[in-house]
Amino acid sequence: EDKVVQSPLSLVVHEGDTVTLNCSYEVTNFRSLLWYKQEKKAPTFLFMLTSSGIEKKSGRLSSILDKKELFSILNITATQTGDSAVYLCAVDCTSGTYKYIFGTGTRLKVLA
Amino acid sequence: DSGVTQTPKHLITATGQRVTLRCSPRSGDLSVYWYQQSLDQGLQFLIQYYNGEERAKGNILERFSAQQFPDLHSELNLSSLELGDSALYFCASSVARGSGELFFGEGSRLTVL
Numbered sequence: 001e002d003k004v005v006q007s008p009l010s011l012v013v014h015e016g017d018t019v020t021l022n023c024s025y026e027v028t029n030f031r032s033l034l035w036y037k038q039e040k041k042a043p044t045f046l047f048m049l050t051s052s053g054i055e056k057k058s059g060r061l062s063s064i065l066d067k068k069e070l071f072s073i074l075n076i077t078a079t080q081t082g083d084s085a086v087y088l089c090a091v092d093c094t095s096g097t098y099k100y101i102f103g104t105g106t107r108l109k110v111l112a
Numbered sequence: 113d114s115g116v117t118q119t120p121k122h123l124i125t126a127t128g129q130r131v132t133l134r135c136s137p138r139s140g141d142l143s144v145y146w147y148q149q150s151l152d153q154g155l156q157f158l159i160q161y162y163n164g165e166e167r168a169k170g171n172i173l174e175r176f177s178a179q180q181f182p183d184l185h186s187e188l189n190l191s192s193l194e195l196g197d198s199a200l201y202f203c204a205s206s207v208a209r210g211s212g213e214l215f216f217g218e219g220s221r222l223t224v225l
Contacts, residue, residue, distance in 0.1 A: 035215070042114060042216040043155070044200065088155065092212075098168040099147070100214070104154035 002027040004091050006103035014111050017079050021106045023089030024071040029099075033072050035063055036088040038105065043088055047072070079110045115139065116217035118203050124223045130191040133220045137184055137205030143167075144186040145214060146178055147202040155202065161186055193224045 026105045032050045036043035047056045049065035065072045087104040115138035146158040157170035161180035180186040204214040
């Protein structure tokens with residue numbers, strides 16, 4: 001059965017800290033891995049990763065994929081209170097028919 | 113603003129009732145996806161439509177049904193509601209048939225009393 005596991009489930013840090021969120025997967029037909037940030041309502045897209053070892057970066061956020069070890073990490077440096085959210089990892093394993101598997105997310109709280 | 117519009121934002125109803133959730137995808141997007149998110153649960157895929165046709169089904173109950181209309185908006189019908197159906201229901205859209213970035217609406221929060 002395809003599955004996506006995120007860790008930790010929750011995390012509390014102070015402003016300025018660096019955090020690393022983990023996403024591991026076991027799927028039968030990997031196409032890409034996506035990261036989303038969910039604050040109060042709609043998940044918003046952060047990154048899509050398809051190739052191993054190539055870092056994607058956006059401001060203080062960065063992510064990398066390891067297709068051999070089947071995981072991805074999302075790094076946030078110099079965290080701010082506005083980074084407080086649930087971070088969702090999803091794996092696109094579409095094969096003919098649509099199939100995205102979402103993890104349950106990591107809840108990050110950044111304290112001032 | 114993702115460009116995906118969902119109505120209503122909130123809905124409170126009783127067990128046994130039927131409700132309809134509506135979604136308008138981003139302009140130009142042909143694919144619509146419905147997800148259910150219960151408290152402290154991840155996003156559970158329900159169903160996908162592409163250009164009016166059902167393309168994929170996930171963990172959608174038989175009491176639930178959906179359709180996508182010629183103008184590409186979609187409706188999710190939930191009937192014989194149970195307490196456990198209380199959740200946030202998201203619609204997402206994408207331009208592609210079944211892959212790539214998904215754009216999510218703000219969700220419809222359903223409370224069944």
